[in-house]
Amino acid sequence: MLPEDVIPAGPVVLRPHTAGDAESNTRACADPEIIRFLPQIPVPYTHDDTLRYLESARGIWKAGGAAFAIADPETDEWLGSIDLKPPLPRDTAEIGYLVAPWARGRGVATAAASALAGWALEHGVERLELLADVENLPSQQVAMAAGFRREGVRRGAERQRDGARRDLVSFARLRGDSGEPVRPYLPWFxxxxxxxxxxxxxxxxxxxxxxxxxxxxxxxxxxxxxxxxxxxxxxxxxxxxxxxxxxxxxxxxxxxxxxxxxxxxxxxxxxxxxxxxxxxxxxxxxxxxxxxxxxxxxxxxxxxxxxxxxxxxxxxxxxxxxxxxxxxxxxxxxxxxxxxxxxxxxxxxxxxxxxxxxxxxxxxxxxxxxxxxxxx
CATH class of the missing domain: 3.40.630.30 (Gcn5-related N-acetyltransferase (GNAT))
Known part of the structure; x- marks a missing residue:
């Protein structure tokens, strides 16, 4: 099992969840962008849903993964969540995250993903994967900024709320990778x-x-x-x-x-x-x-x-x-x-x-x- 560490991550800190995170988590999961790109999030999202998530986070740790809150290092305010799913065969694990709408635009997701990736690789994970909806460009930019390399598109890999299936862009970071940001060859205008x-x-x-x-x-x-x-x-x-x-x-x-x-x-x-x-x-x-x-x-x-x-x-x-x-x-x-x-x-x-x-x-x-x- 992985240690329940507190991980410094530049402008944020990764720490285990606490009961005090519940209100902020519930409010964040009503955000339209979170609802759009995380179809597994219940709608409407209630306080009870947050309590179930916090309980499932304990299960992630017990199964060999990790579930962290992303917090402000000064105030301990909850800013988001980031998980390392329990490793699959071949020592591969997947990272997933969400950031509260009031914390975006500050490099929170990139700092958290980069720190968690480095920590997981140091603790024996050989390969990390990160999947993002084909339209979720901010998440794809986070993956690249955190040192993940794009590997391709998984067609129809995720079922949406309406039953349709959507493509996911697949990124990976290996133990031997530098972790340096992957710069796009064609930058935005x-x-x-x-x-x-x-x-x-x-x-x-x-x-x-x-x-x-x-x-x-x-x-x-x-x-x-x-x-x-x-x-x-x-x-x-x-x-x-x-x-x-x-x-x-x-x-x-x-x-x-x-x-x-x-x-x-x-x-x-x-x-x-x-x-x-x-x-x-x-x-x-x-x-x-x-x-x-x-x-x-x-x-x-x-x-x-x-x-x-x-x-x-x-x-x-x-x-x-x-x-x-x-x-x-x-x-x-x-x-x-x-x-x-x-x-x-x-x-x-x-x-x-x-x-x-x-x-x-x-x-x-x-x-x-x-x-x-x-x-x-």
């Missing part, structure tokens, strides 16, 4: 968005599902998609739900293009095909018909590429267009891209055909060459 006063780029979210799908099923958008097939509403919902997790993972950035004056959904833009060793990624974009011909796409590409060159290790952004897609080629030229090559039969077309792809590039700190097609 400063302040949450990018704007030049005319267009605004912000992360794609589940709330954009209907607008996103309506854009992606337009025939002219489908024609230039890979593969050239319209997404179902469920596919669009999954893409929007997981967009933030893919961004954090550094595999794909998807952003909404908005009219900065009205907030209207004007289109979407991505960085995909990210290859860190090469410092290269690909951009692509789609616009709603009523926003075409107004320079929105060019502005969006410029905003995204200039942000990428300033805030990420990327040094080369590429793009591809159909040879006949003159509008997209104009966007890329105006955004500083240079035509590079024609890739014969690169793209899948309808009915098993193959289509040519016109390749473009833009380099960090290097202007387009005047002696190449697309140069000034």
């Amino acid at each position: 400063p302040g949450g968005s990018l704007t030049d006063g005319t267009v605004r780029l912000r992360p794609l979210t589940a709330a954009d599902t209907d607008d996103y799908q309506a854009l992606q099923i337009l025939p002219e958008v489908v024609r230039h998609s890979v593969p050239p097939e319209p997404p179902s509403l469920e596919d669009a919902r999954d893409r929007c739900r997981s967009a933030g997790a893919a961004w954090l993972d550094g595999t794909m950035l998807q952003a909404v293009i908005e009219d900065a004056s009205t907030g209207a959904f004007a289109g979407e833009i991505q960085l995909s095909g990210v290859i860190p060793p090469l410092g290269q990624a690909m951009t692509g974009y789609s616009m709603r018909p009523e926003f075409r011909g107004r320079g929105f796409a060019t502005r969006a590409v410029n905003l995204l590429v200039e942000w990428a060159f300033e805030h990420t290790p990327l040094g080369r952004i590429i793009a591809g267009t159909a040879p006949g897609n003159l509008a997209s080629q104009t966007v890329l030229r105006r955004a500083g891209f240079t035509q590079e090559a024609v890739m014969r039969g690169l793209m899948p077309g309808p009915d098993g055909t193959r289509l040519d792809d016109l390749q473009w590039y833009r380099l960090k700190d290097i202007p387009p060459r005047p002696d190449t097609p697309g140069g000034p």
Whole structure:
């Protein structure tokens, strides 16, 4: 069994639960975000539910796990809970936590998760796992900041209150890991968005599902998609739900293009095909018909590429267009891209055909060459 220690954790302390934590715990578990991402929490959550949790915490200790309160080191105020579930075969244990809404934004969860992970590994646990709902980006950021590495997505791993199953993002930290924070290759936009006063780029979210799908099923958008097939509403919902997790993972950035004056959904833009060793990624974009011909796409590409060159290790952004897609080629030229090559039969077309792809590039700190097609 693990010792019921008191663990200093920077701005907080981990200690065993006490009866005095009950009122704060009950109040915290009425929080909408806790209810949303912890479907096992009863609704409504009562004082009796807290007493049952405190009793179950004793059982966790007896079974070889650990159940701590996260507390203020000065006042001993309860700020949250963090558990180490009893180890599974192969010396693997799972960490789970919740933080009261009044204690968020202070690094409480990161400090607690990092301290508990280090303590558990010192006491013989070989591998720690941390699971987070695919839409729970703050929890995924906590995992990375506490030295956990993302390993993948467990599809349909958790049942929700309505009976549906949701994906969980899986993180792990091993005894031999450094425990240093895992820095995202693609950081968030400063302040949450990018704007030049005319267009605004912000992360794609589940709330954009209907607008996103309506854009992606337009025939002219489908024609230039890979593969050239319209997404179902469920596919669009999954893409929007997981967009933030893919961004954090550094595999794909998807952003909404908005009219900065009205907030209207004007289109979407991505960085995909990210290859860190090469410092290269690909951009692509789609616009709603009523926003075409107004320079929105060019502005969006410029905003995204200039942000990428300033805030990420990327040094080369590429793009591809159909040879006949003159509008997209104009966007890329105006955004500083240079035509590079024609890739014969690169793209899948309808009915098993193959289509040519016109390749473009833009380099960090290097202007387009005047002696190449697309140069000034």
